[in-house]
Each structure stands twice: as structure tokens, then as C-alpha cells.
Amino acid sequence: MTVQPLVQMTSISKTFGGIAALENVDFQLLPGSVHALMGENGAGKSTLMKILAGVIQPDGGMIRKNGQIVRFVSPREALDAGVSTVFQEHSLLPNLSIAENMYLGKEPVTKFGVTDTAWMERKAKEILSELGLKLDPATLVGNLSIAERQFVEIARGISARADVVILDEPTAALNAADVEVLNAQILALTKQQKAVVYISHRMEEIFKICDTITVLKDGRNVDCVPVSAIRPKQLIAMMVGRELSELFPPRSNRTEGEVVLSIEGLRLTPDATPSSIMLRRGEIVALAGLEGQGQRELVRSLVGQYTPHGGKVAVRGREFAFPLSGELGIREMQALGLGFVPEDRKLEGLFLDLSLAHNLTIGLHSRHFELKPASAHREVIANSMKSLSIKASRPSLPVNALSGGNQQKVLLGRYLALGADILIIEEPTRGVDVGAKAEIYKLLRDYANAGGSVVVLSRETLELIGLCDRLYVIHDKHVVTEMPAESATEHAILEAALHS
């Protein structure tokens, strides 16, 4: 028996500025299936789905929808043909109500030519309750939680009678309870013989709810397999092209160093359980757990970028009470040898249009008084480029001309050049290819072996397990437990987070 695929994409190619993002990629979606699209960052998952959703047009290849050749030149056309997308970046308008968002651009009118709000809200309520949601369709989207917004986006797709729903990292902002609701919705969709494309980096989710996996690497097909026929380890090997364990440098057998950073009784919200954390010399410690549980707030409290409610921190013997002050936070901590490497290197870290040299040395400059002559720091620049193996033709190159991996190394290099003993790093390898990832892991391990101490947070739990010595599991704004990374597994971390 052959089932006609809902979507059949054949030999899809797409080039951006001379670089092939997709090369002859095939993708097939059967009705009633939940299809995971896997691959490293930059493997082409999002590009492929944007083509299917009509956001961008392919350079070559063919798309068939229910057997018919189609060509979507806009997201609207794709939606009309039944392809609905919930992208990472939310596309709802916060100043309109749920119902207005769901019927945006196709508002029903009464016989007097006015928008039929009552009808819209009634229909919206029906669809929402079909999904098991008790939301008032008249609520402004701006007042909804991130999870609720995502559900509304899904509902919008359904209201357009979509039979293909693309979910791009749907759980990135959801907590465990919301993930359950989402899974129930996905199940309901498949029962109606609709198909779901599921993009996620979370292994557990993939193996729990998907039935088929297509793996992409560097813009090409690697394989398409049923979930039942593969184990997580094999899947990772498929994605990165080698075993994950090869990426991580070996941990060293250290003796216990002295404590360089300790946080005591930190309360992130007024009624949160107090958390305590300590960091020893020469060790890499991770803050793990589901996303958005307070990891970010915790580290940002250290540099005055978040206002916690009480607690204290000791940095190399100097004690401060929370909350710290804004501008002084970063500068005071840098003076104490604590470097904070922010997550979003494009928006918070680098000066994209300024030179590599400027980006590397600005930390050193900011130690000095304004009227001091700015030294060129040629040696620092040369050393950094060499020791971090930053690939750039010359130091005067603007950093936006560099690859993501090299940009990340420049950012790290800035804080290393400061001679920081403690590094707090949010997402050390976000948007970085596998090769550069391995390099960055090795850099951080070398840094720790040389006596540095690191706190890392990352969305990728496997990265934390492989890279670190010790993990703190954070859930619901506090530290739930602590475990050695050597014996930690994704499952154990999740377990600890959810059954605290």
C-alpha cells in the first residue's frame, strides 16, 4: 500500500551569497506523521522549512502538495495551500486580540461591511477548545505567556485548515507542563491525518513524539529513518558526522582547588527557594535544566544585569550583597578578574562593524581612564589570534566578515585578554559549526587546566555534560540538585528537574 505524501520536496537547492545552504535535498511528509527534522545549526533545517512555508524561494527543485506541483511565493500562499508554520520568532501582533490575530487578513464581515467580531470570537473559541485551551479569544496577545502565544499560533494554522504544521523549536520557551499540552495537541493533529514537522534539538522530545527522522548535514540529506530504528547516540553521530564524545577534551584529574566564587542564599524572585552555588579553581561548572528556569537570571545577577531579591556573593574573597548596581556590576567584576561573556554575540557581545582588533582589546581599554593614550596592544592581538586560532586575514578586518565560530572566539578572546580568572559564559557555542565547537571546548578545558574557573549555561544539555566537571540543575528559579558531570545523563538531569 502506498500512501500519497502530503508534501514531497525533491532536489531542493538554495544558495545565499555564493554559499550553498541546501543542495538537492529531498523531504517527504506523510499524513498522520510527526516528522523530526534534525541537524546541526546551519545544516539547513530552517532554510528548508522556510521554503516550504513560502518565506523564501528555492533556486532549484520541486515541491508537490497532495501530488500537485506548487510554488509558494509568500507565506500567505503557503497557508492558503494548507502549510502553517510556527517559527521561532513569533509572528503574532501583540496589540490585537487572539481572535483578530487568528483571522488577520481574512476577517469576516457582516452585511454592513464591518468586521464581524462576534463571529470571529465564536469560531476562535471553538478552535481553541478543540485544542483543549481555555483562553478568551478577546484577550490581547500581548497579555499572553510565551507558551500561550505558541498555542495561538498553532490554532491560527488550524483555523486556516492547514494539514501541514511546521513547528520550529516549539518547546524552546515552554516549561514541562506546557510541553505536555503541546504534545497532546500534536497527537490530536495526527489523529486527523495531518502532518507535523518538528524541529528541535532535544533528543528526549524527538524520541517521545516523533515517528520519522530526516537528518540534514551541511545542506544535504544524510538519511531518513523511522524513530524505532535508531538510538540517540547513532542519531547524534549522524548529525555531527562523528561520535559526540570525540568533540570533548578529556577531563583532568584535578585536586580540589580553593573556592573562587560562591553564591549564598540567592533568591531570584521574592518567594523563590534560596540557591547556593560555588565554583572552585580549575573547574568548569554548568547550570543545567530546562530552558528559562532561571539559569540566565542567576548569572546575570552576578553582573548587575538582573535584580534578585537578597543573597550574597563572594568573588575571590570579596563579598557583595545582592542586588548589585548596573554599570558598576560589569566593571567591578572585571576588575576582580571575573569576565561575563553574554549569550547573544551579535547584539550584546561584539561590535560587528568594528575591527577584530578593536573587539579583542576593548576590554583592556576599558580598564583605563578616558584620557589615557590607547595602546595598540599588537602583541595581545597577535597572541590571541594565534592561541585561539582565529581565522582572519588581518586584525583590521571588521568582525562581521568572520564566521560564527571565529566571532565567538574573538568574544572569548576579549575576556581572556583581560586575564580573567573566572569566566561566566552563556551559550559558549551558539550558532557555531561542529569544528569550532570542538575548538572552543578544548580552549575552555585548557583554560581550566591552567587554573581558570568557568560557569557555563547552554541550551544543549549534552554539551554541558560533555564539557563540564560538575552540574547544578536549576528548576523553577532555584538550584534543585548538584551532580558530577561524568555520571550525568540528559535523562537524569530532566528527572532531577521535574521531580524536585
Place this chain on the structure above:
Amino acid sequence: MKRLDDLSRAALRIPPSYIVLLVLLVTLWMMRPNLMNVAILGTFARQVVPLGIVVLGQLLVISSRSIDLSAGGVILFVNYLISSGLLYEWPILFVVLLCLSVGLSVGLLNGLLVGKRRASAVIVTLAVNIILIGLVEYLANGKPPGDVPDQFRQLYNLRFGTLPAPVIFWFVLAGVMSGFLGRTVFGRFVWSIGSNPISAHFSGVPVERTVVLAHTISGLMSAVAALVQTSSIAVGSVRFGPELVMNSIAATILGGVVFGRPAQVWGPFVGVLCFALLFVVMTTMGVQEPGKLIAQGLIILLAAIFYGVRSKSNS
């Protein structure tokens, strides 16, 4: 394809003021080749020296993602101090120092309000400007302003060879500012903030302090500009064209300094020269005052449009 991209990007990095100046020079050379000599052009350049000095401050402020609209008020206030007769008995050096400290304080006030209190730069500096204008009108109390001490006039008319002293002064000051920006830690801070204030903060750049200092220097420059302006007209005046501030912003933008570019001195410097040359060209064409105003407005518009294009190509 890629090379063409690089070329067009490089072309976009050349301050537009250089191109405008070239066009104006060629125009003038074709219309009146006899005007193309140092003495005459120097005299024309002398007229825009106050504008040029205001621009030296403005470019600092703009590249620190702020703006200074208070230059007109500072100039008026300083002009009043010198010409009102209150200080006729005082030694000239002291008068100059007093005027400079007025500019410095106004700049500091602007800076503290914008940098520390996070108030809107446009509103703060505009309000300060209005306060200064009101203050002068109150102090003058309807009396016509008096004369400016002779020494100022003499300094203004001084020439070294064929070049007027104010033009040389302006050039030297621009050189100092260029060196200051290029060689000091402060310059790196300004570039960083201009490129990305959040990244600047996370790198440990003292963002507030830098903004305060930029405004303070801008206030000081306004006071210096006021001294030159006052010397040039030799009498007190209750009105200065509000176009001076607008022109300073236009020249800065024409000079290629927009939010998110490393601050450069010479682009805006040439931008100011463009204004000078434009007046020459228009005068030789017999364009009257209203026509000049319209042309100035068009340049400001051009700068605004250019700014829009550039911010887009930036992203």
C-alpha cells in the same frame, strides 16, 4: 559578484562630503576660475569656522548615540556676556575663560541629564537651549546689545600669509580632536558605543561616563565657536540663526558620521567646507538669502535621506 559587493561597500564608506566638495569645486572652477585662489576661498571658509567648531563637538555626541541641540543657546549666551558691557573692565583672558567654562557647564549639565538620568537627548538639549535664550533676553531686558571689545575683532582679522587666523585655528583644533579620538581610550569608548551600546556595556566600557564627557566637550566646543562667531560680527546680537545647529548635524552626517560608525573628524570637517563653498557658488550665481536658506534646507534633507539609506545598508 562578491568583489562588486565589496567595492560598493567600500564606496559607501567614503564620506559623501568628499564627493559633494569635489562637485562644488568643479562647478566653481567652471563658473569662476578666477575665484579659485587661497585668499578668497580662505575668506569664505572663515565664515563657517563657528559652524566647523560646533561640528567638532557634534560629531562626538552623535557617534555616542546622542545629539546636542543647545549650541545656539550657548553661542547667544557667550555673545551676550562679551557684548553686554558687564565685563568690559575685565582682562580679556579672564573673559575668554569665563565663556569657556559656561560652555563646559552647559555641556556637563546636558551630559548628566542624558547619560545619568537617561532623559531624551533631543528634549534635554532643546530645553537647555530655550532656557539659555530666555535667560539672555531676560538679562538684556530689551536693551540693545553693545559692542565687542576690539581685541576680538583684531584676532579675527589676523592673517598668516593669505590664510585667515580663524581658519588655521579651526584646522588645528580639528587636528587635535582627530588625534584625541584616534589615540585615546576615550576614542575607543566612543567608537564602541556608536557601534553597539549594549556590547559596550558588557565589555566594561563606562557608557554613562563617556556620554557625559562627550556632551561636556561638545558644550566646550560651542563656547569656542561662540567666541569666534562673536568676534566675526563684532557686535552683540539677540538672534543667531537656528540653522546653525541643523547645519552642524547635516555636516556631521554628510561627513559620514552616523550612529554606528567610528567617529571621524575629517569627513565632517569637509562637510563644513561644503557649506562654505555652497555659499560661494550661490553668491556668484546671484542667489539671495532666501535661496540660500532653501539650499541649506535641501542639504539637511539630503543628509537625513542619506542617513536612512545608510542605516538600512548597515543592518
